[in-house]
Amino acid sequence: MPSVSDTRGYSATKDQLKKRLARVEGQVRGVAKMVEEDRYCIDVLTQISAVQAALDKVALGVLADHADHCIVHGHGTKTPEENSQELVAAIARLMRRG
Amino acid sequence: MPSVSDTRGYSATKDQLKKRLARVEGQVRGVAKMVEEDRYCIDVLTQISAVQAALDKVALGVLADHADHCIVHGHGTKTPEENSQELVAAIARLMRRG
Amino acid sequence: MPSVSDTRGYSATKDQLKKRLARVEGQVRGVAKMVEEDRYCIDVLTQISAVQAALDKVALGVLADHADHCIVHGHGTKTPEENSQELVAAIARLMRRG
Amino acid sequence: MPSVSDTRGYSATKDQLKKRLARVEGQVRGVAKMVEEDRYCIDVLTQISAVQAALDKVALGVLADHADHCIVHGHGTKTPEENSQELVAAIARLMRRG
Numbered sequence: 543m544p545s546v547s548d549t550r551g552y553s554a555t556k557d558q559l560k561k562r563l564a565r566v567e568g569q570v571r572g573v574a575k576m577v578e579e580d581r582y583c584i585d586v587l588t589q590i591s592a593v594q595a596a597l598d599k600v601a602l603g604v605l606a607d608h609a610d611h612c613i614v615h616g617h618g619t620k621t622p623e624e625n626s627q628e629l630v631a632a633i634a635r636l637m638r639r640g
Numbered sequence: 641m642p643s644v645s646d647t648r649g650y651s652a653t654k655d656q657l658k659k660r661l662a663r664v665e666g667q668v669r670g671v672a673k674m675v676e677e678d679r680y681c682i683d684v685l686t687q688i689s690a691v692q693a694a695l696d697k698v699a700l701g702v703l704a705d706h707a708d709h710c711i712v713h714g715h716g717t718k719t720p721e722e723n724s725q726e727l728v729a730a731i732a733r734l735m736r737r738g
Numbered sequence: 739m740p741s742v743s744d745t746r747g748y749s750a751t752k753d754q755l756k757k758r759l760a761r762v763e764g765q766v767r768g769v770a771k772m773v774e775e776d777r778y779c780i781d782v783l784t785q786i787s788a789v790q791a792a793l794d795k796v797a798l799g800v801l802a803d804h805a806d807h808c809i810v811h812g813h814g815t816k817t818p819e820e821n822s823q824e825l826v827a828a829i830a831r832l833m834r835r836g
Numbered sequence: 837m838p839s840v841s842d843t844r845g846y847s848a849t850k851d852q853l854k855k856r857l858a859r860v861e862g863q864v865r866g867v868a869k870m871v872e873e874d875r876y877c878i879d880v881l882t883q884i885s886a887v888q889a890a891l892d893k894v895a896l897g898v899l900a901d902h903a904d905h906c907i908v909h910g911h912g913t914k915t916p917e918e919n920s921q922e923l924v925a926a927i928a929r930l931m932r933r934g
Contacts, residue, residue, distance in 0.1 A: 563672040574661040587730040595738025606924040630900040632685040640693025704826040728802040759868040770857040783926040791934025828881040836889025
């Protein structure tokens with residue numbers, strides 16, 4: 543699906559994340575156009591699912607690429623336990639979307 | 641969370657959907673800016689979750705407001721069974737995001 | 739993945755739903771056993787994802803097979819609008835899981 | 837919702853996880869009974885969502901409580917990068933459910 547190379551699984555460089563987000567922005571504009579044009583609602587829903595999948599990919603790229611800071615070290619001022627709780631809370635929000 | 645009135649649960653007018661999508665577009669740009677500025681990745685993930693929640697709300701608004709066409713009648717050229725299968729497939733994609 | 743035939747997409751007979759749920763029950767017991775045996779947590783998480791996928795399939799089967807009552811008619815004592823709102827609320831809970 | 841104390845956010849002891857999973861098992865049996873009794877499908881879907889939410893809570897408990905092994909160290913025989921990729925893949929499966 544993505545045009546970027548995925549040799550390391552979910553990981554993505556900063557440039558790749560920015561490109562994906564620019565594409566997501568275009569997709570959201572596309573959904574707005576579909577709503578404006580009263581397009582068939584199943585097609586609108588399908589397109590929204592595609593945007594969600596693209597955003598999930600960005601989220602996993604952020605997690606994967608920044609694992610060193612994000613997962614292992616976290617904020618320098620926090621205890622390992624705080625970092626871990628914070629990460630799990632972020633994953634919980636991703637799973638339940640908000 | 642949304643500024644629009646929610647008197648009928650998830651339903652939304654076309655104008656409300658377009659306003660929400662414009663807001664989502666701004667949120668996506670905000671995520672791109674956070675990536676650009678190397679913001680703390682937990683904060684990026686939290687913001688992505690907020691975008692996903694907003695998109696879920698749009699999807700449910702599309703479903704709710706267009707229930708008459710979307711859920712009950714579907715495409716005029718399809719059988720009720722085809723319409724129902726198509727809707728369930730769309731819901732499956734929303735649940736699994738893509 | 740499922741051994742049942744899937745000729746009509748997501749739909750499932752009552753017997754198929756019951757078989758799937760019996761299998762899900764076994765899977766949940768399997769997860770409990772993994773926790774009891776202190777199995778590697780990534781493997782526990784993978785198994786939980788498999789249970790969630792199986793439950794999603796049951797939910798979509800319920801939606802698809804009972805479309806006539808669930809989607810089109812709903813409870814006889816409710817207005818079409820109430821039925822539609824009720825369905826969208828149920829889909830929202832499935833998307834956010836609870 | 838859960839009767840267990842949640843003083844440390846998502847974390848759970850092994851005993852708490854096993855209790856939650858026993859409850860989930862009972863909930864799955866309850867869904868099977870609802871299907872058997874031809875209960876109103878919206879109610880079946882609501883109950884399935886409750887099971888999904890309970891399983892998510894177990895997954896987050898596994899992640900949180902075993903953070904030390906799961907997140908920071910992983911399998912001793914793997915490189916930190918492999919551990920990180922493995923964790924992100926597991927989170928991806930939780931987000932997309934399977």
